[in-house]
Amino acid sequence: MGMGCSVSATQLTLMSATHDDVPAGTTITQKRSRESTESGKRIIDERLKISENDRRLIARTWKGISRNMEQTGIDMFLKLFQNNFNLKNLFSEFRGLETAEAMRQSQALENHAMMVMCTLDDAICSLDDVDYVQEQLRNVGKSHRRFHGYVADNFLKIEEPFLESIKETIGAKFTPELEDSYRKTINFVLGNLAHGFSSGGEKERDISETSETAVD
Ligand code: HEM
Numbered sequence: 001m002g003m004g005c006s007v008s009a010t011q012l013t014l015m016s017a018t019h020d021d022v023p024a025g026t027t028i029t030q031k032r033s034r035e036s037t038e039s040g041k042r043i044i045d046e047r048l049k050i051s052e053n054d055r056r057l058i059a060r061t062w063k064g065i066s067r068n069m070e071q072t073g074i075d076m077f078l079k080l081f082q083n084n085f086n087l088k089n090l091f092s093e094f095r096g097l098e099t100a101e102a103m104r105q106s107q108a109l110e111n112h113a114m115m116v117m118c119t120l121d122d123a124i125c126s127l128d129d130v131d132y133v134q135e136q137l138r139n140v141g142k143s144h145r146r147f148h149g150y151v152a153d154n155f156l157k158i159e160e161p162f163l164e165s166i167k168e169t170i171g172a173k174f175t176p177e178l179e180d181s182y183r184k185t186i187n188f189v190l191g192n193l194a195h196g197f198s199s200g201g202e203k204e205r206d207i208s209e210t211s212e213t214a215v216d
Contacts, residue, residue: 045130048188054181055127061170061178062124069121072169073113078103079161087154090147120162123189134192141196152194162186 040053050058065072078100081088089095093108103109119140123133144150163182167174 044127047134048127048130049184050127050181050188054184057178057181058124058127058185061173062121065166065169066121068169069117070110070114072165073117074104074110075168076116076158076161076165077109077113079164080158084154084157087157090150120189124185127185133189137189137192138196141193141198144193144197150197152198155190155193155197158190159183159186 040056041051043049043051044055081103082100088097088103091108091112094103094106097103097106119137123137126133126136141152141155144154163179163186166182167179170178
C-alpha cells in the first residue's frame with residue numbers, strides 16, 4: 001500500500017480538472033497566483049462541501065499526519081474504543097485485551113489502523129477526483145459487510161476520534177478554521193463508507209434496526 005501523497009498523481013488530476021479559460025501552457029503555479037481569495041471560497045464539487053481554501057489548508061497540514069500515520073491511527077482507534085467498548089469485539093485478535101496499553105501493543109490494531117490511515121490518505125490526496133474517491137470509499141465500506149454485527153453507523157463514530165487525534169498530531173496549528181475544513185472532509189469520507197456499506201449490493205440491511213451487539 002502506497003504511503004503519503006503522490007505529488008505527481010495530484011498534479012495530474014489538478015491538470016485534468018482545469019476547465020476554465022487558462023491559456024494552454026499556463027502552469028498550475030501561474031494559474032494559482034492569479035486566483036483571488038474569493039475564488040478560494042468556491043466549493044470544489046457539490047458532493048464534497050469543501051472549498052479550494054479548505055483543500056489548501058488540508059493539503060498543507062496533512063503532510064504532518066502522513067509522517068505520523070501509525071501513531072495517529074492507533075490513537076484514533078483507542079479513542080473510538082474508549083467510548084464504544086463493544087466495537088473492539090469485531091477484532092478477534094484483540095477482543096480479549098482489556099487495557100489501552102495492551103491494545104496499543106496489538107499488531108492487529110496497528111494493522112487495521114494503518115489500513116484506515118492509508119484509505120484516508122488516498123482520499124485526502126485525491127479530493128480533485130470526487131468520482132474516484134467515492135468509488136474507493138464505497139468499496140471499502142462494502143467490504144465491512146462481512147463482519148458479523150458491523151453496522152454502517154460504526155463509520156460515523158470515527159468523526160470525533162479522528163478530529164481529536166489529528167489535533168494532537170498537528171498541535172498549535174490546528175485552528176478552528178482548520179478543524180472545520182477537516183470536519184467537512186471526514187464527514188464526506190465517513191458518509192461514503194457508510195453509504196457503501198448499506199447500499200448497492202445483494203443484501204440491503206436496515207441499519208436502523210441492526211444492533212451493534214448482534215448475537216450469533
Ligand atoms: C474510517 C473508517 C474505516 C476504514 C477506512 C477502514 C478500512 C479498512 C480496510 C481498508 C480494511 C482492509 C480491507 C478489507 O479487509 O476489506 C479493513 C478491514 C477491517 N476493518 Fe475497517 N475500516 C474502518 C473502520 C472500521 C471500524 C470502525 C471497525 C470496527 C470497529 C473496522 C473493522 C475492520 C475489521 C475487523 C477488518 C478486518 C481486519 C483484518 O482482516 O485483520 N473497520 N478496514
